[in-house]
Amino acid sequence: MPITHYEAPSAADRLRILNKYKNIAMVGLSGNPFRPSHFAAIYMLANGYNIIPVNPMEKEILGRKCYPSLRDIPEKVDIVDIFRKPGDVPPLVDDAIAIGAKVFWLQLGVINEGAAQKAVEAGMEVVMDRCVKIEHARFFGGLNTIGLNTGVISSRRMSLS
Secondary structure, three states, X not given: OOOOOOOOOOHHHHHHHXXXXXXXXXXXXXXXXXXXXXXXXXXXXXXXXXXXXXXXXXXXXXXXXXXXXXHHOOOOOOEEEEOOOHHHHXXXXXXXXHOOOOEEEEOOOOOOHHHHHHHHHOOOEEEOOOOHHHHHHHHHOOOOHHHOOOOOOOOOOOOOO
């Protein structure tokens, strides 16, 4: 029986999503290497995912053409990953539905119940208030990848010299 209202997906569902879908449109992906979206994109690229940047302020991010909107992407999109404020989400769910995306993923701190409900009613899976990079690392052993685990447990500051 299809789900008719938003329910937070189980760990098994999130794992299945990350195993099944490989084309991720990252809406709000920043060209700034110090932004969380940039960090997540690098990680997901390194782990075999096709990242499609969506940001009207950029032409290219991480050597990939950047699109001004989801509707401008010429290829298939499996996951729409949102790095925007919760108030910016409603028109993005309409775009995700229009392009036939399978999953509407809202990053940590991005919560919009109305948009989640609309996505579910359109037949999409929804993950809300979770980071795609952290979820991938949790399931595939990458929590120590790219500086999250130094292997050192100490209360002392490390010397940079």
